[in-house]
Amino acid sequence: MLDPVSRVRRFNRAVTSAVGALDTSFLGRGRPLGAARVLNAIGHGRSDVAEIRDYLGLDSGLMSRLLRSLEEEGLVETTAHQDDARRRVAKLTRTGRREFAAYEALSNAQAEGLLAQHTQAEALLAAMDLIASALTRDRVALDETDPQCDEARYCLGEYYAELGRRFKQGFDVSLSRDPDAKDMRRPRGTFIVAMSDTLPLGCVGLKGTDHGYAEIKRLWVAPSARGLRLGRRLMDAAEDAARGLGITLLRLDTNSALPEAGQLYRSTGWTEIPRFNDDPYPDLFYEKRL
Amino acid sequence: MLDPVSRVRRFNRAVTSAVGALDTSFLGRGRPLGAARVLNAIGHGRSDVAEIRDYLGLDSGLMSRLLRSLEEEGLVETTAHQDDARRRVAKLTRTGRREFAAYEALSNAQAEGLLAQHTQAEALLAAMDLIASALTRDRVALDETDPQCDEARYCLGEYYAELGRRFKQGFDVSLSRDPDAKDMRRPRGTFIVAMSDTLPLGCVGLKGTDHGYAEIKRLWVAPSARGLRLGRRLMDAAEDAARGLGITLLRLDTNSALPEAGQLYRSTGWTEIPRFNDDPYPDLFYEKRL
DNA sequence: CATAATGTCTGACTTTAGTCAGATATATCC
DNA sequence: GGATATATCTGACTAAAGTCAGACATTATG
Numbered sequence A, B: 001m002l003d004p005v006s007r008v009r010r011f012n013r014a015v016t017s018a019v020g021a022l023d024t025s026f027l028g029r030g031r032p033l034g035a036a037r038v039l040n041a042i043g044h045g046r047s048d049v050a051e052i053r054d055y056l057g058l059d060s061g062l063m064s065r066l067l068r069s070l071e072e073e074g075l076v077e078t079t080a081h082q083d084d085a086r087r088r089v090a091k092l093t094r095t096g097r098r099e100f101a102a103y104e105a106l107s108n109a110q111a112e113g114l115l116a117q118h119t120q121a122e123a124l125l126a127a128m129d130l131i132a133s134a135l136t137r138d139r140v141a142l143d144e145t146d147p148q149c150d151e152a153r154y155c156l157g158e159y160y161a162e163l164g165r166r167f168k169q170g171f172d173v174s175l176s177r178d179p180d181a182k183d184m185r186r187p188r189g190t191f192i193v194a195m196s197d198t199l200p201l202g203c204v205g206l207k208g209t210d211h212g213y214a215e216i217k218r219l220w221v222a223p224s225a226r227g228l229r230l231g232r233r234l235m236d237a238a239e240d241a242a243r244g245l246g247i248t249l250l251r252l253d254t255n256s257a258l259p260e261a262g263q264l265y266r267s268t269g270w271t272e273i274p275r276f277n278d279d280p281y282p283d284l285f286y287e288k289r290l
Numbered sequence C: 001c002a003t004a005a006t007g008t009c010t011g012a013c014t015t016t017a018g019t020c021a022g023a024t025a026t027a028t029c030c
Numbered sequence D: 001g002g003a004t005a006t007a008t009c010t011g012a013c014t015a016a017a018g019t020c021a022g023a024c025a026t027t028a029t030g
Helices: A004-027 A033-043 A049-056 A060-072 A094-116 A121-135 A150-166 A230-244 A259-266 B004-027 B033-043 B049-056 B060-072 B094-116 B121-135 B150-166 B230-244 B259-266
Strands: A076-080 A088-092 A140-144 A190-196 A199-208 A214-221 A249-254 A284-289 B076-080 B088-092 B140-144 B190-196 B199-208 B214-221 B249-254 B271-273 B284-289
Touching (some): A004 B094, A033 A060, A088 A094, A140 A230, A150 A190, A150 A214, A214 A230, A230 A259, B004 B094, B033 B094, B150 B214, B230 B259, B259 B284
Parallel strands (some): B214 B249
Antiparallel strands (some): A140 A190, A249 A284, B190 B199, B199 B214
C-alpha cells in the first residue's frame, strides 16, 4: 500500500511524536530540557564538562549557565580536574542522584509501557535493535580486545548459538577445533569486536599458527546489524591487522549452511581451496594472499 | 547483553538523534521549525486552522502569528470557512507549494539515504512498520467500509497472499467459497478495516446468510501490527455489528495452519463445531452465540 | 433577540535556547 | 619565563517558543 519512502516517513512521524511525549514527561519535573539533558549526561557517567558539551552539542557559554543552574538547585557539584585545573569535572550530589533516578524512572516507565502493551515484545525489541543499529551505523567502532573479555565472550556465545540453530546437526564447541585464546592475541594474532556504544554487534578473530599462514575465525555479526556491511568492515580490519603483523597468507574454514559468509569471502578476494584441517563442522575452505 | 528496557532506550537514543538531524536539515530552509511545521501540515492537506493547531498542539496566539508570517512570505493564503465565517481555512499559494515540495524533497532524501545504506532494506522497512504500528496503536481506527473499496481489497489481497504462503497446498481464492461482497454490506453484514491514518492494518468481514446465522470471514492483521491485539478488536467490532443487526448466532471456518487465529477464537467464547460447509480449505469450525 | 459560546487575532509578556566577544585562570612550548 | 594555546566563565545580546488576557466577529441557544 505504501512505497518504501512513505514507510520510512510513517515511521518518522510515529517516532517523532513518541520522542516528543518523552520530552514532555521530562518537562514535568519542572526543569527545562537543556538542564535535564545535562543532569542526565552527568548521571550516565559523563563527568568532564567538555565531554558533556561535546556530547550534547552545546555552546560553552550555554553549558556553563546550565551547569550553574543545576548547581544552584543543589543537584551538581563541580571541581577542577585533577591533572588540569582549567578543566572542570561535574558530579551529582545526593539530591542530584535522586533527581537523576526520577528521570531514569520516567524513561524506564515509558519503555516498559511500550513493551507491556505488546504481546510479542521480543519481535518489537528485535525491530528496535535493527533500527538502532542502522541509525548508528556510522558510530560503530572496531576495537581490538582480548578474546576472553566480556564483550568477546558475549559475541562468541551468540555465534555458537547461531551455529547451533543453523547447522542441521547442531553445534558443540568442544567438538570443534576451538582456537586457543593465546593464538588470538598480539603478536600471534588478534581479536576485534564491533561496538555500538557499549553493545557488541560483531566480532572476528585472527588466529596465528605455526604453519606459514594465519586463520580467520569466529566471524559473527549480530542479527540486528545485518545489512550494514559490518562483516566486510570486520574482515578488512582483520586483514589490516594481519598485514601489520607481517602475515602474508590467510586461511579460513566455513560451512555451506552460512551462504552469506561464503558470498562475502568470494567477493573480497578469497579463493576456495581443499580441506586443510580435520574440524568436523566446516565443509568449505578459503585462502587469501595479502 | 542488554535487558529489554535498555534495548528500548538504546532505540530511543538512536531515533532521537536521527529526528534531530532531520529538524536541522529543515532549518536549512531559513525558516523556524514552528513555521515549517505549519507549512507542512497545510501541504499535507490540513486546511482548517483549528485542526492544524490541534494537530501541532499550538496555542491559538502562536498559531495565528505563525500563519501570519507564512502569509507575509507569500506561501499561504487564508480565507473564511464556507459554512462558518469564524473559522479560517489555509491554502498554499503557488510559491507555498514549491516551498512545501522542497521540504518534501528533504524528507524523502533522508528516507532514501537511510534505505540506500542498507543492503537488506526490506527487513529494515518491516522493522519500521512494526514499530510505527506499535507506537500509533492507540490511533488505529476501525472503520466500516465497503468490501470492494481500495482499502478492503488491499487487505484481502494481503490475506490471500498470506494464506498462499502458510497453507502447504497454497491458496486459490477461486476454489474457496469467496463471500459475495453484497453479503458483507449492511443490512445483511458488514466489512471493517483497521486504519492507521491512511494505512490499512487489518480487516474482518461479517457475512450475512439465509441459514439462521452469520459468518465471520477474512480476519486478517498485517504482520507489522501483530501483537497489538488488533485481531481481538476487529472481532469485537464485528460481533458488536452483528448484535446491532439482530444476529444471534455466528459461525466461522479456519485452518489449523493458522494457530494464532484458533487461539483467539477459543479465548473469546467460540466453541468448536462440526464442519458446516464444503469449502476445501478450512479444517476447523467454530460457533458463538451472542 | 438577547445571551452565551466559539474561533481567531492582537498586544504584552516570559522562558528557553543559542550566539558572540572578551575576561580569567591554567597549561604548554620554545 | 614569556608567548601562546586551552577550558571555562561572564555579560550582552537575539531568536524562537510559548502564555495569557482581552478584543472582535460570527454562530448557536434558549
